[in-house]
Amino acid sequence: MALVFPFDPNIERAATIPARLYNDPVYLELERERIFAHTWQLVGRSDQVKEHGQFFTATVGNDAIVVLRDRETVRGFYNVCLHRAGPVAQGCGKRNTLQCRYHGWTYGLDGTLIRAPEMQGVERFDPAEMHLVPIQIATWGPLVFANLDGKAPPLLDVLEDVPRRVAPFRCEEMAYVTRKEWDIACNWKVYVDNYLEGYHLPVVHPGLHKELDYDNYKVEPHRYFSIQHAPLRAVHGGNPDRRYDPARTEVAEAVYVWLFPxxxxxxxxxxxxxxVVIPMGHDRCRVVFEWFSAAPPADPAADAEWTRLLAFSDEIQDEDIEICEIVQRNLRSRVYDRGRYSAARENGVHHFHSLLHEFLT
Ligand code: FES
Ligand SMILES: [Fe+2]
Known part of the structure; x- marks a missing residue:
């Protein structure tokens, strides 16, 4: 079967990508190889590698990695021992060296092999010349990103002017509050497609629709990211049902940035x-949410404002999960292969598909 697929860069003429991209496991392997191994992946938080020796482990595509702080530098390596592929780190913690939990080879925080027991007499074996394989790491405010591709452009080049655009919100100074994760029975792209348009807002999210000014909702595609602007709807006469009041905030807009993929x-x-939407199989994904705040509460579960905010987020997430899982099942229907895009409302989805096409074919 040919892995190539048709894609029209003109949204008015284009049909959506074929259903097999969501159903056939062969595409997931291709995506891991051609997309996830070459793009910036959010893998953790700066507060997890604040002190010398602190580390955490993560997975990018099929690859296990470890991220650590070595004095002033945050470094990343494949979490794969040079001996017989054991893990040099597990979970998270704080250590002065990384010791493989198979036969105990020990590496410095700069990745150099410093001790390999009982290897005397082995020819052409010099630990000082052996290093864990490094990967690119970048931090932005409280977020830590990794890129398996040593030749990939730096994170800040890919993000272009996103940091400047969100500067009024002072994201870089925010601190971690809490996290939640969901296992969802859909291909990771179904969840991303759904995220990238506000078209489903009136039907799927009646509660959120009341808060946002749908007519002025717009999606702005850039090279490797897109930005959705969702202005808050004006509140007339102190409506008690409303959660957000634009008159009470400095920036009367929510900004949704999506970074490919x-x-x-x-x-x-x-x-x-x-x-973060992590593929767990061709028809399953895990979605991880983490919240950050300029004024983190001591205990979000005991904080009325955060309880309300997390409950509203759950309401929207439940609505999205329900529709995404139905769509995944229907993408297997014998009668469906490709649909059409709304040129007015689905330019963000079309942009995502153009990047898929670019990376996969
Ligand atoms: S696999 Fe790491 S020490 Fe053997
Ligand atoms: Fe949604």
Missing amino acids: NMMLNVYMGQMQTN
Whole structure:
């Protein structure tokens, strides 16, 4: 079967990508190889590698990695021992060296092999010349990103002017509040497609629709990211049902940044939320939300404002999960292969598909 697929860069003429991209496991392997191994992935938080020796482990595509702080530098390596592929780190913690938990080879925080027991007499074996394989790491405010591709452009080049655009929200100074994760029975792209348009707002999210000014909702595609602007709807006469009041915030807009392929940054005044969509199989994904705030509460579960905010987020997430899982099942229907895009409302989805096409074919 040919892995290539048709894609029309003109949204008015284009049909959506074929259903097999969501159903056939062969595409997931291709995506891991051609997309996830070459793009910036949000893997953790700066507060997890604040002190010398602190580390955490993560997975990017099929690859296990470890991220650590070595004095002033945050470094990343494949979490794969040079001996017989054991893990040099597990979970998270703080250590002065990394010791493989198979036969105990020990590496410095700069990745150099410093001790390999009982290897005397082995020819052409010099630990000082052996290093864990490094990967690119970049931090932005409280977020830590990794890129397996040593030749990939730096994160800040890919983000272009996103940091400047969200500067009024002061994201870089925010601190971690809490996290939640969901296992969802859909291909990771179904969840991303759904995120990238406000078209489903009136039907799927009646509660959120009341808060946002749908007519002025717009999606702005850039090279490797897109930005959705969702102005808050004006409140007339102190409507008690409303959760957000634009008159009470400095920036009367929510900004949703999506970074190709699978990361979202949702910014509101005083808080932001990251979403990462991790493929777990061709028809399953895990979605991780983390919240950050300029004024983190001591205990979000005991804080009335945060309880309300998290409950509203759950309401929207439940609505999205329900529709995404139905769509995944229907993408397997014998009668469906490709649909059409709304040129007015689905330019963000079309842009995502153009990047898929570019990376996969
Ligand atoms: S696999 Fe790491 S020490 Fe053997
Ligand atoms: Fe939604």
